[in-house]
Amino acid sequence: MSWQMVIGLEVHCELRTATKLFCGCPNMFGDEPNTNVCPNCLGLPGSLPVLNQQAVELAMAIGTALHCEIRPSTFHRKNYFYPDQAKDYQISQYDEPLNVNGYLDLPDGFRVGIERAHMEEDTGKTTHAGTSGRIHGADYSLVDYNRSGVPLVEIVSAPDMRTADQARAYVTELRAILVASGASDGKMEEGSMRVDANVSVRRTVDDPFGTRCEIKNLNSVRSLGRAIEYEAERQIALIESGEAVVQQTRHWDEGAGRTQTLRSKEDAYDYRYFLEPDLVPLVPDPEWIRAVGDTLGMMPAERRARLVALFEGSGGATDAQRDQVTTVVDLGLDDLVVEAVAGGVGSALALARTANEAATDADAARALDPKTFVELLSLEASGSLSATQAKAVLAELFAQGGGDPAAIARDKGFEAMSEDSLAATVAQAVADHPDEWGRFLDGDDKLAGFFTGLVMKATRGQANGKAVAAELRRLRG
Amino acid sequence: MSAPRPALETAAMVRAGEVSAVDVLEHHLAVIEAGEESIHAFNLVLADAARARAQEIDATVAAGGDPGLLAGVPVALKDNLCTRGVPTTCSSRILDGWRPPYDATVVTRLADAGAVVIGKTNMDEFAMGSSTETSAFGVTRNPHDLTRVPGGSSGGSAAAVAAGFAPLALGSDTGGSIRQPAALCGVVGMKPTYGTVSRYGLVAFASSLDQIGPFAGSVADAALLFDVIGGHDPLDSTSLHRPTPRVLSVLDDGVDGVTVGVLTEFLDGAAPDVVARVHQAADALAAAGARVEEVSVPEVALGLSAYYLIAPGEASSNLARYDGVRYGLRVDAEDTVAMNTATRSEGFGAEVKRRIMLGTYVLSAGYMDAYYNQALRVRTRIIEGFATAYARCDVLLGPTAPTTAFAIGAKVDDPLTMYLSDVCTIPSNLAGHPAVSVPFGPGADGLPVGVQLLGPALSEGTLFKVAAVVEAAAPELPAPRIPAGAAS
Numbered sequence: 032m033s034w035q036m037v038i039g040l041e042v043h044c045e046l047r048t049a050t051k052l053f054c055g056c057p058n059m060f061g062d063e064p065n066t067n068v069c070p071n072c073l074g075l076p077g078s079l080p081v082l083n084q085q086a087v088e089l090a091m092a093i094g095t096a097l098h099c100e101i102r103p104s105t106f107h108r109k110n111y112f113y114p115d116q117a118k119d120y121q122i123s124q125y126d127e128p129l130n131v132n133g134y135l136d137l138p139d140g141f142r143v144g145i146e147r148a149h150m151e152e153d154t155g156k157t158t159h160a161g162t163s164g165r166i167h168g169a170d171y172s173l174v175d176y177n178r179s180g181v182p183l184v185e186i187v188s189a190p191d192m193r194t195a196d197q198a199r200a201y202v203t204e205l206r207a208i209l210v211a212s213g214a215s216d217g218k219m220e221e222g223s224m225r226v227d228a229n230v231s232v233r234r235t236v237d238d239p240f241g242t243r244c245e246i247k248n249l250n251s252v253r254s255l256g257r258a259i260e261y262e263a264e265r266q267i268a269l270i271e272s273g274e275a276v277v278q279q280t281r282h283w284d285e286g287a288g289r290t291q292t293l294r295s296k297e298d299a300y301d302y303r304y305f306l307e308p309d310l311v312p313l314v315p316d317p318e319w320i321r322a323v324g325d326t327l328g329m330m331p332a333e334r335r336a337r338l339v340a341l342f343e344g345s346g347g348a349t350d351a352q353r354d355q356v357t358t359v360v361d362l363g364l365d366d367l368v369v370e371a372v373a374g375g376v377g378s379a380l381a382l383a384r385t386a387n388e389a390a391t392d393a394d395a396a397r398a399l400d401p402k403t404f405v406e407l408l409s410l411e412a413s414g415s416l417s418a419t420q421a422k423a424v425l426a427e428l429f430a431q432g433g434g435d436p437a438a439i440a441r442d443k444g445f446e447a448m449s450e451d452s453l454a455a456t457v458a459q460a461v462a463d464h465p466d467e468w469g470r471f472l473d474g475d476d477k478l479a480g481f482f483t484g485l486v487m488k489a490t491r492g493q494a495n496g497k498a499v500a501a502e503l504r505r506l507r508g
Numbered sequence: 509m510s511a512p513r514p515a516l517e518t519a520a521m522v523r524a525g526e527v528s529a530v531d532v533l534e535h536h537l538a539v540i541e542a543g544e545e546s547i548h549a550f551n552l553v554l555a556d557a558a559r560a561r562a563q564e565i566d567a568t569v570a571a572g573g574d575p576g577l578l579a580g581v582p583v584a585l586k587d588n589l590c591t592r593g594v595p596t597t598c599s600s601r602i603l604d605g606w607r608p609p610y611d612a613t614v615v616t617r618l619a620d621a622g623a624v625v626i627g628k629t630n631m632d633e634f635a636m637g638s639s640t641e642t643s644a645f646g647v648t649r650n651p652h653d654l655t656r657v658p659g660g661s662s663g664g665s666a667a668a669v670a671a672g673f674a675p676l677a678l679g680s681d682t683g684g685s686i687r688q689p690a691a692l693c694g695v696v697g698m699k700p701t702y703g704t705v706s707r708y709g710l711v712a713f714a715s716s717l718d719q720i721g722p723f724a725g726s727v728a729d730a731a732l733l734f735d736v737i738g739g740h741d742p743l744d745s746t747s748l749h750r751p752t753p754r755v756l757s758v759l760d761d762g763v764d765g766v767t768v769g770v771l772t773e774f775l776d777g778a779a780p781d782v783v784a785r786v787h788q789a790a791d792a793l794a795a796a797g798a799r800v801e802e803v804s805v806p807e808v809a810l811g812l813s814a815y816y817l818i819a820p821g822e823a824s825s826n827l828a829r830y831d832g833v834r835y836g837l838r839v840d841a842e843d844t845v846a847m848n849t850a851t852r853s854e855g856f857g858a859e860v861k862r863r864i865m866l867g868t869y870v871l872s873a874g875y876m877d878a879y880y881n882q883a884l885r886v887r888t889r890i891i892e893g894f895a896t897a898y899a900r901c902d903v904l905l906g907p908t909a910p911t912t913a914f915a916i917g918a919k920v921d922d923p924l925t926m927y928l929s930d931v932c933t934i935p936s937n938l939a940g941h942p943a944v945s946v947p948f949g950p951g952a953d954g955l956p957v958g959v960q961l962l963g964p965a966l967s968e969g970t971l972f973k974v975a976a977v978v979e980a981a982a983p984e985l986p987a988p989r990i991p992a993g994a995a996s
Contacts, residue, residue: 070610074829076603076711077590077612079744110825110871114844119828172844174833303871305880308716308822310745 036263037240038198039190039229042205043183044215045153045222046089052152052182053080053122060221064175072180074117079309086182087129089214090150091315091323093184094130096212096330097145103314104129104149106307111300114172115155117179123151125304129313135188135208136332137200138357144189155179184214190229190240195259199252202226207331207361219251226255230262232270241266242276246290248283258283262290334360338368341378352379355386362393367404374405376412384408388425395429403428407436419492420445445493453486453494457502460485472507479503514675515581515729519622522580525569529562529580533624536582540627540673543990548648549658549668551587551597553627558582561624568622575622577736583618584668584677587628588635589720590709591615598711599643600633602830602855604837612709613744614678614720614737621736626674629664633857634827635685635713637661638929641920642859649916650693651988652955656913659689659929662723666693669723670988676733677723682713683815684908684933686721687945691908691958694947694985696730696975697723699933701965702940703748705734706741712826714819715746717937727946727975731755734968748966755972763796763977766970767901769803771962774906774932781952782907789948789959790905792981793974803901807893810886811935816927817870817883818938824867830855862923887938894939898964903974907932908945908958932960942968946975949983956985 048058054071070078094101107125128149135143155176159169186205192198206224209215216223231243246262249255266276280299281290329337338356342348348356359365364385371381389396389404396404407428411421424439431439460482461468471478483499521527537555544550565575585591588598590608592615597603611619618625632642640648640663648663650656651671658667662679666689669677679686681699690697698721705720712718722733738752770790775783794800832838832851839850856864870879897904909929919926936943942965945958959978963971 070608073834075608075610075835076596076598076606076829077588077608077610077709079708081743081745108825110828112828112831112845112848114831114833117829117834119831120825301873303825303868303873303876305821305825305871305876308714308746309712 034232034234034263034267035236036193036195036259037190037231037233037243038192038195038259039243040188040192040198040201041227041229042186042202043225043227044093044186044209045224046086046182046184046214047216048083048085048089048182050083050085051180052083052086052150053180056180058181059177060223062177064173064177067177068179072117073176074119080122080307082310082313083182086150087313087315088323089182089212090129090148090184091320092212092327093148093186093209093214094133095320095324095327096208097130097133097135097148097186099130099133099145099148101130101315101320103127103312105312106150106310107304108307110303113154115157115174115176115179117155117176121152121154122307122310124149129315135201135205137197137204138332138335139200141197141200143191143197143201146187146189148184148186151183151185153178153181153183190231195256198228198259199256202252202255204331211330212327225249228255228259228262230259230266231276232263232266241270242278244276244278244290245280246283247280247293248285250285254283254285257288258290261288265290331360334365338365338382341368341372341382345378352382355382358386358390362390362396364389364393364396367396367399367401370401371405371408374409376405376408380412381408384411384421384425388422392429395432398432399428400433403433403436410436410440414495414497416440416445417493417495419487453498454502456486456489456494457482457499457506460489461506471503513726513728515578515724516732518581518675519577519579519732522565522569522622523574527580529565529569529575529624530559532580533558533562533582533626536626536672536674539671543651543671544673546649546654546990547651547667547671547673548646549629549664549671549673550584550627551599551630551645551664552595554594554625557594558624558626565622565624577621577732578618578676579622581623581676582626582674583623583733584627584629584665584674585615585625586631586662586665586677586679588631588680588711588713589615589628589678590711591625591628594628596628596711597645598634599631599645600855600857600860601644602837602851603835604855606836608709610709613706613741615709617737623676623736627668629662629668629677631664632661632685633860634711634823635661635680635682635718636823636859636863638684638688638926639914639916639920640664640689641916642857644857647916650913650955651990652694652986653913654991655915656955657692657916659692659909659913661685661689662697663689663693665723666690666695666697669693669695669725671990675725676729678720678733678737679723680710680713680718680720681933681937682717682719682819683937684930686723687933687943687958687960688909688929690723690945691947691960692913692956694956694958694988695723695725696727696944696946696979697721697958698730698734698944698971699936699942700734700738700968701748701942703746704738704752704942704966704968706744706747708741708743712822714822715826716822717815717819719937727944727972727979728756728759730944731759731972734972750966753966753968755968758969758973759976761973763793763798763974765797765799766793766903766974767799767801768793768974769801769897769901769904771808771897771904771906772802772804773806773808774960777928777931778907778910779912779951782909782911782957785948785951785957786905786907786959788983789978789981793905793977796977796981798974798977801901803897803904805893805897805904805935807886807890808935811890811938812927812931814883814886814890814938815930815934816866817879818887820863820867821871821880822867824864824871827856827860827864859923890935891939894935894941894964902963902970903967904962906960906962908960909933912951912953912955912957936962941965942971944971944975946978947982947985948978950985954986
């Protein structure tokens with residue numbers, strides 16, 4: 032039987048603002064507990080929220096990047112008691128969110144709908160002291176309100192995904208978009224991005240959606256995939272044994288590799304949402320929305336398409352090259368490729384050097400003047416430097432934070448070998464290995480690599496591989 | 509007759525160096541010393557801090573500086589206004605021991621104007637009540653009759669001004685909590701347009717209705733205080749960006765060309781002696797040149813019901829934070845939920861609990877549309893009803909409260925009767941409109957009657973100039989005689 036998963040994801044993204052959503056406290060991770068707090072984010076009596084303009088702009092940037100409609104919106108109170116919830120209610124957008132009806136295209140072209148991306152405030156953080164680390168059985172609990180009031184955008188996908196791989200790809204791509212839009216640092220391990228998964232199963236694609244469960248505590252893309260697969264199997268087993276799936280919120284236990292009941296629908300909170308009377312509606316005018324959109328750089332999908340297009344003239348990018356494109360864009364190095372090709376370097380070489388060499392030190396590569404990178408690759412393309420030499424010069428450029436590639440090559444003694452000395456080195460290799468040479472003459476082409484290796488070894492990599500091959504062909508006649 | 513203007517006169521004399529702020533303060537502290545045991549207007553008298561502040565003001569004057577519009581004027585603050593380092597209790601045990609680390613915006617503005625904060629006044633717990641009897645710290649007595657309530661919830665502020673403890677006081681008005689006690693204590697009390705006075709630092713009861721406003725012995729003094737506290741505040745998102753009307757300068761403008769509508773719905777449930785005073789005030793306005801007519805706004809009859817759904821709904825959320833985790837009372841228990849429950853059970857009084865439960869219910873899934881959302885629709889209807897009336901009239905006139913001050917204990921066990929005390933004041937809160945209560949002679953029992961002037965949003969200028977005419981025509985009210993020592 033061909034069971035199908037139906038997956039929708041809710042992603043909470045902490046915005047990279049200077050200050051919190053409703054007060055002027057610094058939005059900083061990792062500071063001494065309860066140092067970035069004020070009457071507002073401690074929920075002191077008489078305090079009032081004032082909306083952070085930068086948070087609104089980042090939220091609109093997310094909406095723009097996800098092709099959402101950006102609309103007049105309001106804030107509600109979501110009421111529930113919890114010690115790390117300073118006011119015992121959370122200010123959140125409810126039935127009138129800022130961003131609605133967008134979409135996200137996965138790298139393979141699969142489109143996932145975005146139902147909404149709304150603003151809300153984060154809670155503080157509770158640490159339960161005791162063996163379990165959870166509230167039950169704790170000796171005491173400590174609450175840090177530094178995170179209280181940090182701006183979040185919750186991005187709710189449509190239930191469009193059908194495999195764990197798609198869910199993984201969605202989170203990976205969304206993370207890249209959030210980083211590219213400047214809205215988030217995308218650090219899942221620090222909780223900057225938190226994912227909840229809604230999972231259900233059905234026997235065939237024509238069946239209506241099954242009863243779903245929401246899975247919390249997914250702290251990595253890997254956990255997400257494991258949890259979805261576990262949960263789908265659990266639900267399938269239930270149904271196949273004649274039982275029904277009960278709508279629940281479930282907790283992913285990474286160590287045990289399974290989901291556990293957190294609460295069922297019956298004990299779901301009644302949040303008593305109502306319009307937040309301390310705030311006025313947020314009505315961004317079209318001018319402001321446009322201005323935010325204008326500051327947005329290119330999104331990852333567009334960046335990938337831009338690189339793939341460079342291969343159109345040469346029969347299209349191979350699968351391996353498409354993978355390299357993804358790597359390069361994820362690392363934010365795609366401008367290097369584009370600049371190199373514009374400077375006359377072949378697209379294959381430009382992509383390979385960026386994906387293979389520049390990627391090993393992406394921070395240094397991003398800091399490098401693209402012109403310098405283009406100069407270096409031009410030297411390699413023209414044969415003035417061998418691949419090995421070019422890589423060595425690039426490493427030096429990274430180490431120095433820039434420089435003149437030609438000058439570095441000279442300092443390293445990387446002069447292109449004269450044709451005479453190359454011919455002499457090749458001739459020496461041939462003379463030293465008459466048996467192999469004989470087989471090469473008999474048509475064993477693999478031995479070209481053998482002789483090239485000898486020459487490279489003799490020249491400590493400074494010979495140009497293409498020139499060696501040409502010399503070997505010339506000797507064979 | 510012209511009402512005394514002690515705040516204006518005191519400030520003028522202090523600024524001119526004719527009297528010292530210290531002498532002004534000592535006079536008031538002596539009046540408090542003599543009468544406070546009988547009245548219990550204050551939760552806390554800040555004698556030492558006030559003396560230090562008065563000395564600063566005198567020093568400023570001596571150095572040739574100008575301390576501001578309220579130079580040396582003692583002001584009493586309702587105990588739901590945050591004062592840095594000074595206990596702010598809302599007359600509730602749940603805030604036991606809490607000292608705000610910051611001042612409310614109005615407190616800052618008072619300080620900037622040279623005022624001297626003399627104390628924190630008693631109130632109904634979290635401003636929920638109409639008699640100051642729900643205070644956790646005991647009832648405040650009406651200076652005109654110690655067996656009567658001062659009204660509420662700002663009963664302490666109203667009584668403090670009536671008793672001469674301070675020429676000015678601030679209160680908050682969510683459903684009439686400034687105007688009703690002002691009427692019952694024979695002083696002027698005013699609720700500004702929603703958004704003209706910052707709520708920053710006002711401990712919230714019902715955020716969409718709460719507004720801070722002045723108490724004073726005269727319309728002119730109330731105008732002075734309103735001018736000082738009003739104006740945009742970036743710390744309050746509901747603070748209006750439009751200029752706040754300045755009112756002190758328009759007091760003598762008279763009522764020529766002003767149309768006054770006597771609001772018939774407000775007369776319906778009022779006592780005959782109160783109704784008679786309203787008609788007398790209307791006649792006085794007509795005699796002074798106003799056009800007076802009867803006006804009906806049927807929607808205001810729905811106000812009370814809507815209010816008792818909206819205000820508790822918001823309150824149930826606003827008061828959730830008193831959970832024993834961060835500040836105030838904590839009653840220890842075996843786990844967090846038990847601690848929350850024990851703290852709230854012990855910390856809140858019966859009326860507050862009643863409203864939290866009512867508010868929680870009306871916001872609950874399945875009931876929200878029938879109750880809370882329905883009340884919001886009624887609120888819109890009331891605003892529309894007022895708009896129709898204000899198309900014809902500049903201001904509306906009616907009683908502030910249906911009766912004069914009632915006896916302590918008379919209504920405290922009957923919430924619905926108590927709630928009716930605010931039937932004439934609630935509609936202005938629902939509409940966000942300004943309204944002012946002006947004393948207008950004694951009722952049949954010799955106790956103060958207040959008449960109320962209502963206007964559309966930002967009509968404070970008109971309200972105050974009409975109020976000045978009403979005040980000038982008011983029959984004389986016997987001054988309170990407060991016996992020294994505790995009342996029976």
